[in-house]
Amino acid sequence: MGTLKSRVAIAEQSPKERRSNFNEVCLGYNIDEARLEATRCLECKKPKCVEACPVSINIPLFIKHIKSGDIAEAAKVIDLDSSLPAVCGRVCPQEIQCEGSCVMGKKGEPVSIGKLERFVADWTIKNHLELTTKSSKRNSRVAVIGSGPAGLSCASDLAKMGYEVTVFEALHMPGGVLVYGIPEFRLPKSIVEEQINQLKRIGVRFELDVIVGKTITVDSLMEEEGYGAVFISTGAGLPRFMGIPGENLNGVVSANEFLTRINLMKAYQGDYDTPVYIGKNVVVVGGGNVAMDAARSAIRLGSNVKIVYRRSEKELPARAEEVHHAIEEGVEFCFLTNPVEILSDEKGWVNELRCVKMRLGEPDSNGRRVPEPIPNSAFSISCDMVIMALGTSPNPLIINTTKGLKSERWGGIHVVNEFGKTTRPGVFAGGDAVTGAATVILAMQAGRKAAAAIDEFLRERDSKHFNFSSAN
Amino acid sequence: MFKILRKRELAPDIYLFEVEAPRVAKTANPGQFVIVRAYDKGERIPLTIADYDKRTGSVTIVIQALGASTRVICSFEEGDSFVDFAGPLGQPSDFIHFDPDKINGKRFLFVAGGVGAAPIYPQLKYLKERGAVLDVIIGARSKELLILLDEIREKVDNLYVATNDGSFGYKGFVTCVLEELISKGNQYDQVIAIGPMVMMKSVAESTKKYSIPTIVSLNTLMIDGTGMCGACRVTVNGKIRFTCVDGPEFNAHEVDFDEAMLRLNMYRSEEQKRLVDIERKHHKCKIGRTM
Ligand SMILES: Cc1cc2nc3c(=O)[nH]c(=O)nc-3n(C[C@H](O)[C@H](O)[C@H](O)COP(=O)(O)OP(=O)(O)OC[C@H]3O[C@@H](n4cnc5c(N)ncnc54)[C@H](O)[C@@H]3O)c2cc1C
Ligand SMILES: Cc1cc2nc3c(=O)[nH]c(=O)nc-3n(C[C@H](O)[C@H](O)[C@H](O)COP(=O)(O)OP(=O)(O)OC[C@H]3O[C@@H](n4cnc5c(N)ncnc54)[C@H](O)[C@@H]3O)c2cc1C
Ligand code: SF4
Ligand code: SF4
Ligand code: FES
Ligand SMILES: [Mg+2]
Numbered sequence: 237m238g239t240l241k242s243r244v245a246i247a248e249q250s251p252k253e254r255r256s257n258f259n260e261v262c263l264g265y266n267i268d269e270a271r272l273e274a275t276r277c278l279e280c281k282k283p284k285c286v287e288a289c290p291v292s293i294n295i296p297l298f299i300k301h302i303k304s305g306d307i308a309e310a311a312k313v314i315d316l317d318s319s320l321p322a323v324c325g326r327v328c329p330q331e332i333q334c335e336g337s338c339v340m341g342k343k344g345e346p347v348s349i350g351k352l353e354r355f356v357a358d359w360t361i362k363n364h365l366e367l368t369t370k371s372s373k374r375n376s377r378v379a380v381i382g383s384g385p386a387g388l389s390c391a392s393d394l395a396k397m398g399y400e401v402t403v404f405e406a407l408h409m410p411g412g413v414l415v416y417g418i419p420e421f422r423l424p425k426s427i428v429e430e431q432i433n434q435l436k437r438i439g440v441r442f443e444l445d446v447i448v449g450k451t452i453t454v455d456s457l458m459e460e461e462g463y464g465a466v467f468i469s470t471g472a473g474l475p476r477f478m479g480i481p482g483e484n485l486n487g488v489v490s491a492n493e494f495l496t497r498i499n500l501m502k503a504y505q506g507d508y509d510t511p512v513y514i515g516k517n518v519v520v521v522g523g524g525n526v527a528m529d530a531a532r533s534a535i536r537l538g539s540n541v542k543i544v545y546r547r548s549e550k551e552l553p554a555r556a557e558e559v560h561h562a563i564e565e566g567v568e569f570c571f572l573t574n575p576v577e578i579l580s581d582e583k584g585w586v587n588e589l590r591c592v593k594m595r596l597g598e599p600d601s602n603g604r605r606v607p608e609p610i611p612n613s614a615f616s617i618s619c620d621m622v623i624m625a626l627g628t629s630p631n632p633l634i635i636n637t638t639k640g641l642k643s644e645r646w647g648g649i650h651v652v653n654e655f656g657k658t659t660r661p662g663v664f665a666g667g668d669a670v671t672g673a674a675t676v677i678l679a680m681q682a683g684r685k686a687a688a689a690i691d692e693f694l695r696e697r698d699s700k701h702f703n704f705s706s707a708n
Numbered sequence: 709m710f711k712i713l714r715k716r717e718l719a720p721d722i723y724l725f726e727v728e729a730p731r732v733a734k735t736a737n738p739g740q741f742v743i744v745r746a747y748d749k750g751e752r753i754p755l756t757i758a759d760y761d762k763r764t765g766s767v768t769i770v771i772q773a774l775g776a777s778t779r780v781i782c783s784f785e786e787g788d789s790f791v792d793f794a795g796p797l798g799q800p801s802d803f804i805h806f807d808p809d810k811i812n813g814k815r816f817l818f819v820a821g822g823v824g825a826a827p828i829y830p831q832l833k834y835l836k837e838r839g840a841v842l843d844v845i846i847g848a849r850s851k852e853l854l855i856l857l858d859e860i861r862e863k864v865d866n867l868y869v870a871t872n873d874g875s876f877g878y879k880g881f882v883t884c885v886l887e888e889l890i891s892k893g894n895q896y897d898q899v900i901a902i903g904p905m906v907m908m909k910s911v912a913e914s915t916k917k918y919s920i921p922t923i924v925s926l927n928t929l930m931i932d933g934t935g936m937c938g939a940c941r942v943t944v945n946g947k948i949r950f951t952c953v954d955g956p957e958f959n960a961h962e963v964d965f966d967e968a969m970l971r972l973n974m975y976r977s978e979e980q981k982r983l984v985d986i987e988r989k990h991h992k993c994k995i996g997r998t999m
Contacts, residue, residue: 406934408745408752408792416936445794447934451731473936477948484943484967486974493937501751501931509776509986510751510931511978584970631935633953 241344244273246351251564255535258420258504261561262326262351267305270355274302277347280339285349288337290677291684293317295334295349302352311360314353315367319389319684322361322427323414324677325354327525331556333677361430366437374398376694379463381448381634384412386469386667386679386686388431393687395438399694402463403440406447409500412471414676416500417492419529421536422558425499449633454641454663464697465662465690468634468649469683472668476626478521482578483624487515487586491522491530491625498533512537515621519544519589521575522625523551528558530623531567541567542617546574546594546607570617572596574609578622589617630669638663648672655689656682662697664690710744710793713766715786718855721773722823723782724758730765732757732795738830739801739925739957742767743933745792746780753777754930754952756827756902757796767793770826770855776982797933798956801831802923803898812839817889817896817920818864819882819911821847821903825856827925828902832863841865843889843896847882847907851875883910896920901960905969912960922960926951928968929975942968 247263248254254261265273277299285295294313301310314321330336330350338346360367378394380387383405391401409415411428436442446452448470457463475490477483494512497503501510514537520530523545531541543562545552548571552559563569572594579588593613596605635643640660642650649665651658656666666682668674714726732742741756759768773782781790803811816835818828825846832842842864848854850873861867868885869877878885882903890896899922901911908924915922928940928951940951943964949955 406794407932408794445792446731447794447797450796451735451794473934475936475938477938477941479948484941484948484971486970490938493931493939496931496937502749508749508751509982511975511982513975513978584967633935 239278239340240272240276243276243345243348244269246348251561251566254421255565258533258536260424261421264358265348265351265355267307267355267359270302270352271305273348273352274299276340277303278339284337284339285334285347289334290675291317291681293334293353298356299347299349299352302356307356307359308363308365310356311365311367314356318677318680319392320385320431320676320680321353322357322431323385323423324680325350325352325357326423327418327555327675328677329555329675358427361427366434371396371398374400374694376400376464376698377402377462378690378694379404379457379461379466381454381466381468382406382412382470382667382669383410383432383442384469384471384667384679385414385676386471386669386683387412387467388435388683389680390467390469390666390683390687390690391440392435392438393684394690395435395440397687397691399691401440403435403442404446404448404452404457405442405444407500408444410442410444413473416496417526417529419495419499419533421532422529447633449637454634454638458662464694465664467656467683467686467690468658468663468665468669469667469679470631470634470669471679472628472630472648472673474629474631475624476628477624478575478626480575480577482580482586485578485580485586486584487513487580487620488578488622488624489513491520491526491623492628494530494623495526495533504533504537513621515539515619517619518542518621518623519575519617519619520623520625521545522627523547524553524625524627525555525558526627527623527625528554528562528567530625532558532562532565534621534623535565535567539621542570542619543567544570544573544575544589544591544617546572547605548572548596551604572607574607575622576614586620586622587618589619589622591615591617628668628673630672634669646672654685656686657689662693664693709789709791711789712784712786715784718770719853721782722770722853722855723773724768724770724826725781725784726766726768727790727793728765729767729793729795732767732793733760733762733765736760736762736767736796737800737804738834739804739827740796740798741933741956742769742793742795743797743930744769744781744790744794746777746784747791750780750791751777752792752931752933754797754927754933756925756956758826758829759833760830767795770823772823775979776986779983779986794933798952799954801834801900801957803831803835808838811835813841814897815841815843815895817886817894817899818842818844819847819886819899819901819903819907820844821882821907822849822853823855824901824903824907824925825854825860828900829856829859829863831900832860836863843894844868845870845882845885845889847871847885847903849873881910882907883914886911886914890914890918890920898923899960900924905965905972908960908963909965909969912963912965916961923957924960924963925956926958926963926968927956927972929972942971
């Protein structure tokens with residue numbers, strides 16, 4: 237039997253069906269489908285896929301276990317390198333990472349690595365497989381600030397090493413972007429909840445409603461509450477606006493506001509109190525995952541949606557699968573278009589978006605061609621809602637309230653090595669707070685590296701302390 | 709969970725709650741607010757800190773039943789709990805950074821409308837302890853809606869009261885009293901106005917004429933209160949600012965009030981629908997109970 241050139245088809249809700257619900261779009265492989273897809277992997281000796289996975293999961297090995305039907309064994313392989321496979325299998329930009337480098341992709345379609353990873357992770361959850369074994373107790377407390385993927389993975393590793401870990405979260409629900417940003421139809425909240433419950437079972441404490449820098453400070457945690465080390469993983473949550481006229485009109489919102497109302501506050505479910513406004517004709521400005529999520533949420537709430545993006549289709553930074561799904565669901569794309577002004581009716585509600593046409597000019601220092609306006613190309617889109625999805629930046633709160641912490645000019649926390657060591661002893665940082673808006677897998681990896689560094693830091697401190705006291 | 713230690717009715721539909729929230733009490737300062745959620749399907753709403761006791765770990769809020777969330781909260785009794793009570797949020801009042809001699813002997817005029825009388829209380833307390841001279845104008849629609857008069861009278865040098873219907877004190881708006889005090893020759897180093905947006909707007913217009921530095925505390929829409937959603941954005945001095953992190957207090961003469969007032973109504977029709985739903989639900993519960 238020759239190797240299948242194309243992927244084993246995966247069940248999805250039809251575009252028509254899913255346009256009116258928030259249930260997950262992709263239904264995942266069953267075991268037979270997963271085993272069949274697994275047979276497509278050639279088990280390369282020098283697997284290109286592993287090189288392209290930011291956390292170097294042993295992909296051929298876990299796929300081999302799927303082939304032989306030993307899913308628990310596959311789960312153990314993944315667990316060595318990733319603590320959030322149910323999430324990353326769903327949201328990693330696989331087409332530019334693992335799958336983008338898979339040799340099978342040269343002649344046909346790459347192996348569905350993400351979907352297989354997701355299959356294993358979901359199987360693990362369904363079968364209550366506990367992968368973690370807790371090592372002996374270590375007498376040190378570590379504070380993790382922020383409960384996104386960076387914080388969760390750091391807490392997970394430290395708890396497994398035996399540390400007493402408390403996660404402090406500003407919002408009323410843990411999970412970071414996984415709960416307030418990424419919608420249910422891409423990442424069911426029950427999966428995030430399950431990841432968090434796993435952490436609780438191994439002893440991680442969560443203190444919600446605590447805004448570090450306001451309610452408490454890094455200093456008070458270390459000096460008054462006895463935390464030996466702190467990991468800052470506060471993300472990059474501040475929304476950007478364009479600075480064009482009319483941006484504060486009614487009907488203009490940031491994608492963060494729109495998505496927070498929908499995901500975190502569940503405004504689309506009738507029995508929750510938080511309101512959400514839905515336009516009939518919605519324009520989303522931007523081309524990343526955030527823009528796709530906002531557009532597809534609006535579609536589900538009954539809007540006609542256009543995405544306005546200043547570059548061309550090729551440059552869209554969103555995951556390929558999301559763009560594909562968005563088109564299927566009826567989102568209309570206006571490429572090479574940039575808003576210049578938002579106009580309103582006499583009651584102060586948005587009714588028109590003035591745009592100009594763009595063309596791609598010379599490449600900038602990063603090699604990306606810079607879009608520039610075409611003279612005299614202004615035109616209008618009539619609309620009653622505009623959602624700004626222009627990117628986000630780190631919150632300066634902790635930097636402004638913590639002694640000895642250095643920041644980058646653009647607002648990120650300055651780290652001195654790849655393990656997230658900051659300029660202040662005992663304080664580590666990682667994820668979007670350090671890199672700026674990036675990806676779940678990179679945030680997760682930063683959390684794990686910092687956990688290793690924190691362990692080393694605390695062991696060194698304890699051994700110094702020990703030498704000192706035994707010398708006396 | 710954040711337990712309600714004390715509930716007091718201040719006026720029809722206006723209640724004071726003392727809530728157990730030791731972490732918030734410990735770091736609270738005048739001018740700051742909390743974001744609370746009443747129950748697991750509730751929304752996040754901002755409320756100004758009306759008092760705090762670092763020793764007992766309690767924080768006081770004063771809340772007026774307006775819509776769905778505030779009505780549910782006002783139906784809470786002592787012993788009930790908020791599921792969430794996060795803070796202190798926002799910047800403390802500017803004067804907590806002042807040198808003592810910049811406060812001692814300086815004349816402040818507070819203008820408070822409606823429930824705005826509650827948030828000025830910790831500010832008065834702070835300034836009084838540091839020797840400021842304090843005049844206060846409190847306004848309400850009518851006599852029974854005036855709150856905390858006795859508590860405030862105790863902290864201030866002069867208290868003026870205005871009601872729209874004349875049922876107590878001056879008949880008319882707080883701004884009329886303000887204009888009168890100024891035209892009588894009273895000099896103030898600083899005016900601080902807290903109340904409905906329209907009131908703050910007209911106070912700002914008055915004091916601008918006389919070039920008196922004026923601070924207002926903006927009650928914009930909010931969700932997270934940490935800078936993450938931008939729902940609270942306002943235009944101040946031509947720039948976009950986030951009320952939850954840059955405010956809530958701003959230089960009154962730089963705020964675009966007309967825009968801020970429009971933005972407050974953004975979710976008005978959804979909010980009203982929700983209120984009807986909630987009332988219907990509550991009505992049902994009550995019927996259930998009596999049966
Ligand atoms: C809508 C959306 C869609 C996305 N889609 C994808 C995708 O498909 N694939 C992908 O790989 N990436 C995606 N991303 C990016 C990805 O979610 C982020 O890169 C990742 O979540 C960063 O993780 P983090 O742990 O650094 O921070 P976050 O997930 O941002 O978590 C930070 C947490 O810290 C909390 N916090 C902040 N300040 C404080 C404080 N002072 N005190 C206490 N707590 C604080 C915040 O409330 C938050 O819960 C998306 C992002 C968004 C917004
Ligand atoms: C910094 C700040 C401090 C405040 N302090 C107090 C206080 O001490 N006591 C008090 O009674 N009220 C205070 N408010 C106002 C209070 O938050 C609103 O009255 C409350 O959110 C209304 O909720 P609702 O569901 O009962 O009414 P709704 O019917 O939902 O709304 C009534 C009106 O209240 C405003 N509002 C609605 N939702 C919000 C929201 N999420 N955030 C802000 N405003 C909203 C809108 O103008 C709306 O039209 C404060 C607001 C801010 C921003
Ligand atoms: S973690 Fe992401 S990049 Fe790595 S194998 Fe999984 S899906 Fe691919
Ligand atoms: S590159 Fe593709 S075929 Fe080769 S090991 Fe990785 S997944 Fe299998
Ligand atoms: S309330 Fe969300 S940014 Fe201010
Ligand atoms: Mg409400």
